[in-house]
Amino acid sequence: MQTSVFRVVAPCAAVALGLIVPPQSSRTSAAPLKTALFAAVGTALTQYDVDVERATLVRRGTVTLPANVQEAALHPSRRHLYVGWSSTGAAYGTLGAAPGDRPRHGVSAFRLDGASGLLAADGGPVPLRARPIHLTTDVAGTHLLTAYNNPSGVTVHRLQPGGTIGDEVVQPNPLDGGIYAHFVRVFPSSRAVVLVTRGNGPTETAPEDPGALKVFSYDNGLLRNRASIAPGGGYGFQVRHLDFHPSRPWAFVTLERQNAIDVFRVGDDSLSAAPLFSKTTLADPGHVRPGQTTSAIHVHPNGRFVYVGNRASAPAQGPGAPVSIGGENTIAVFAIDQETGEPTLIQTVDTRGFHPRTFALDPTGRLLVAGNLTPLAVRDGTRIRTVSAGLSVFRIAADGRLEFSRQYPVETDPAGGRLLFWMGMAALE
Numbered sequence: 531m532q533t534s535v536f537r538v539v540a541p542c543a544a545v546a547l548g549l550i551v552p553p554q555s556s557r558t559s560a561a562p563l564k565t566a567l568f569a570a571v572g573t574a575l576t577q578y579d580v581d582v583e584r585a586t587l588v589r590r591g592t593v594t595l596p597a598n599v600q601e602a603a604l605h606p607s608r609r610h611l612y613v614g615w616s617s618t619g620a621a622y623g624t625l626g627a628a629p630g631d632r633p634r635h636g637v638s639a640f641r642l643d644g645a646s647g648l649l650a651a652d653g654g655p656v657p658l659r660a661r662p663i664h665l666t667t668d669v670a671g672t673h674l675l676t677a678y679n680n681p682s683g684v685t686v687h688r689l690q691p692g693g694t695i696g697d698e699v700v701q702p703n704p705l706d707g708g709i710y711a712h713f714v715r716v717f718p719s720s721r722a723v724v725l726v727t728r729g730n731g732p733t734e735t736a737p738e739d740p741g742a743l744k745v746f747s748y749d750n751g752l753l754r755n756r757a758s759i760a761p762g763g764g765y766g767f768q769v770r771h772l773d774f775h776p777s778r779p780w781a782f783v784t785l786e787r788q789n790a791i792d793v794f795r796v797g798d799d800s801l802s803a804a805p806l807f808s809k810t811t812l813a814d815p816g817h818v819r820p821g822q823t824t825s826a827i828h829v830h831p832n833g834r835f836v837y838v839g840n841r842a843s844a845p846a847q848g849p850g851a852p853v854s855i856g857g858e859n860t861i862a863v864f865a866i867d868q869e870t871g872e873p874t875l876i877q878t879v880d881t882r883g884f885h886p887r888t889f890a891l892d893p894t895g896r897l898l899v900a901g902n903l904t905p906l907a908v909r910d911g912t913r914i915r916t917v918s919a920g921l922s923v924f925r926i927a928a929d930g931r932l933e934f935s936r937q938y939p940v941e942t943d944p945a946g947g948r949l950l951f952w953m954g955m956a957a958l959e
């Protein structure tokens with residue numbers, strides 16, 4: 531198999547809005563004119579101005595979606611934002627949809643003002659077949675790809691020249707959607723797509739469902755089955771999110787229940803059958819609490835570091851208000867060996883909340899903001915206090931390590947199905 535090395539090209543692509551920038555190939559250290567942060571609580575999507583120098587956020591406008599926000603993606607032009615929403619799924623916490631309600635799923639397009647970062651609806655909502663758990667565009671910005679967890683799979687919609695959402699592309703053959711897709715990404719070459727399928731952990735009544743990385747060839751919106759990467763048959767491989775190195779042939783993935791990061795070689799528009807490296811993301815892997823898992827993953831724009839979210843928000847069982855049983859709610863920082871791709875854990879830093887389901891780096895690579903999903907009570911000596919959901923801001927040092935700067939509480943209502951479910955940052959024109 532011939533190994534392909536990524537080539538630096540002109541800005542032309544977008545990725546899901548965890549780190550919203552033009553494609554890896556166009557990431558630079560030059561500061562953008564403006565940076566915006568978007569955070570979703572229930573149906574409300576709020577924009578914040580980001581001052582990278584001061585490491586501050588200023589709240590601006592809010593738009594309301596038809597149902598709870600699941601995920602968003604930026605068009606390569608940085609002029610349109612696509613927001614997926616659903617009336618079902620984990621965004622509602624333990625509430626779920628109201629009894630008798632017919633599930634509603636869709637994606638909405640917004641025009642993004644390059645000067646202010648404010649959003650304006652562009653066309654009506656487009657209905658989707660199921661809960662959209664992840665979104666991304668292709669490299670050319672001509673198509674929108676959506677991953678669904680149940681039933682597991684992926685769809686492709688055309689994007690009109692003005693950025694609005696067009697018709698779904700009918701695929702010529704059935705696609706291998708795996709079990710519980712959680713993430714979709716177009717390869718930097720634009721000739722392949724990877725669908726990250728998590729599988730499911732075992733329960734008291736059901737065995738484990740295997741996970742896999744489903745690779746498809748990609749040509750102008752058309753997908754064809756290419757490979758299924760499932761080390762060990764996919765058992766013990768509950769893969770969740772993926773990011774590519776900006777200039778080397780490596781893909782970094784998180785393993786949710788295994789609390790690990792795996793590194794795969796990228797070549798011939800596919801991935802190696804087995805990981806090159808597998809490392810724990812935890813500071814104390816010998817004392818894992820129930821409910822401890824990984825979340826998102828982002829490679830630094832300079833390619834020297836990779837960041838992974840660790841989350842734990844399981845409450846103690848028993849009478850009274852739920853109280854945290856502990857665990858690691860941290861961002862794990864890895865240094866990447868530029869010759870081999872091996873990640874070495876150099877820091878785990880507390881996000882000061884529960885739990886960092888999503889986080890993002892600003893496009894210049896100088897700030898990291900973690901979104902802590904939910905409030906939770908903790909024991910503080912003889913008293914019990916509640917830690918708020920919120921946005922935790924960190925400066926990124928030259929050596930990749932994080933330094934806590936400040937925290938912004940965000941009002942949520944878990945009982946009412948309103949969690950800080952998603953956030954991301956974008957460079958604006």
